[in-house]
Amino acid sequence: MSKILRIGLAGCGGQTRNQLAPGLARIPSARLVACADVDASRARQVADEFRIEEVYGDAGELARSGDVDAVIVAVPHRHLKSVALSVLEAGKHLFIEKPIGLNATEGAEVAEAARKRGVVAMVGYCMRYSLSRMFIKALLEGGAVGDVAFVVAGKGGGPLGGWLAAPYAEGGGQLLFLGSHLTDQVLWMTGDDAEAVSGSVRWNAGGTDETSAYTVRLRRGAVASFTVSQATGVSYDFVDVYGTKGRVRGDWYGDVVTVQSRVIPEYAHPTVLRIPGDNLREMCHREMTAFVEAALSAGPSPIPTSDGLRVLRILDAVVASSQSGNWVRM
Ligand SMILES: NC(=O)c1ccc[n+]([C@@H]2O[C@H](COP(=O)([O-])OP(=O)(O)OC[C@H]3O[C@@H](n4cnc5c(N)ncnc54)[C@H](O)[C@@H]3O)[C@@H](O)[C@H]2O)c1
Numbered sequence: 001m002s003k004i005l006r007i008g009l010a011g012c013g014g015q016t017r018n019q020l021a022p023g024l025a026r027i028p029s030a031r032l033v034a035c036a037d038v039d040a041s042r043a044r045q046v047a048d049e050f051r052i053e054e055v056y057g058d059a060g061e062l063a064r065s066g067d068v069d070a071v072i073v074a075v076p077h078r079h080l081k082s083v084a085l086s087v088l089e090a091g092k093h094l095f096i097e098k099p100i101g102l103n104a105t106e107g108a109e110v111a112e113a114a115r116k117r118g119v120v121a122m123v124g125y126c127m128r129y130s131l132s133r134m135f136i137k138a139l140l141e142g143g144a145v146g147d148v149a150f151v152v153a154g155k156g157g158g159p160l161g162g163w164l165a166a167p168y169a170e171g172g173g174q175l176l177f178l179g180s181h182l183t184d185q186v187l188w189m190t191g192d193d194a195e196a197v198s199g200s201v202r203w204n205a206g207g208t209d210e211t212s213a214y215t216v217r218l219r220r221g222a223v224a225s226f227t228v229s230q231a232t233g234v235s236y237d238f239v240d241v242y243g244t245k246g247r248v249r250g251d252w253y254g255d256v257v258t259v260q261s262r263v264i265p266e267y268a269h270p271t272v273l274r275i276p277g278d279n280l281r282e283m284c285h286r287e288m289t290a291f292v293e294a295a296l297s298a299g300p301s302p303i304p305t306s307d308g309l310r311v312l313r314i315l316d317a318v319v320a321s322s323q324s325g326n327w328v329r330m
Pocket of ligand 1: 010011012013014015016036037038039042057058059073074075076077079080083097098099124125126162163177
């Protein structure tokens with residue numbers, strides 16, 4: 001392959017237009033050559049804005065185009081799997097937005113197809129490119145809090161609209177939209193995995209999850225507690241990690257990290273740090289850079305589809321546990 005990655009955009013909605021395409025447009029080794037959307041006006045708008053020549057109504061057709069090396073998939077949750085499979089069947093590198101499918105069955109299909117094809121397939125967990133979240137991960141890996149004892153994390157905001165207001169089984173709700181992000185972040189930051197899950201979900205009248213509280217017992221013994229809601233008057237996004245030697249908390253809204261550590265003298269007392277410039281646009285630029293570099297060098301994937309699958313297994317378990325009242329072993 002040449003040193004330029006020729007990219008197609010499948011889905012020309014908010015995430016593509018506001019974050020992913022602008023991020024790609026700033027990468028010298030990436031070229032936006034095609035875009036597709038079932039809504040022709042959205043495809044045309046993105047094509048005009050980013051000077052894209054080929055415009056399709058069908059993402060599969062775009063994937064099969066000989067002009068494209070890689071496809072960015074950002075479509076509503078209920079279409080993620082089918083569009084991703086068409087990209088993988090065409091043998092193209094895949095960037096797929098979270099949560100990669102509606103449930104673990106769909107996630108497993110995507111992960112298996114990616115494994116078989118051997119292309120670079122990356123999941124859009126862009127919070128892994130947040131400056132403050134990367135800083136927290138580095139502190140944890142450096143032993144600033146000692147052994148992790150427990151984690152408290154939350155993410156959410158006001159009521160969801162559009163296709164996100166659909167029933168959970170059709171891809172709506174906060175668990176799939178933001179709970180997936182938050183669950184991934186905690187596993188990534190702690191470097192751990194789920195052993196068992198217990199959850200309680202409050203559903204709204206339309207069958208969409210409104211507020212969920214869930215506990216994940218991690219394999220190394222720590223517990224992580226999550227709250228994901230679309231019923232709060234303010235947007236919130238925090239991860240708070242407590243260990244045998246300290247504590248670190250990140251509040252993404254506000255660019256604030258609070259550290260207290262018995263290991264690092266300058267953080268002996270709770271210390272509030274500001275991490276400016278930690279915005280979505282820059283995060284997605286770093287994320288797109290990682291994808292382009294991985295695709296041009298034929299891997300490895302910075303965030304493999306197996307990471308998307310493990311999150312979907314946990315979300316499935318949250319819903320199952322809420323229904324049965326029992327813990328679900330992973
Ligand atoms: N990483 C993040 O922080 C972040 C933020 C927002 C959204 N997302 C994710 O991005 C994805 C898309 O969300 P969005 O906010 O852009 O939604 P959106 O509704 O704004 O855009 C989706 C677009 O996909 C098009 N579409 C639907 N089916 C299609 C198909 N089969 N082929 C081609 N186009 C199709 C729609 O017409 C629409 O233009 C979701 O997975 C969502 O979770 C991620």
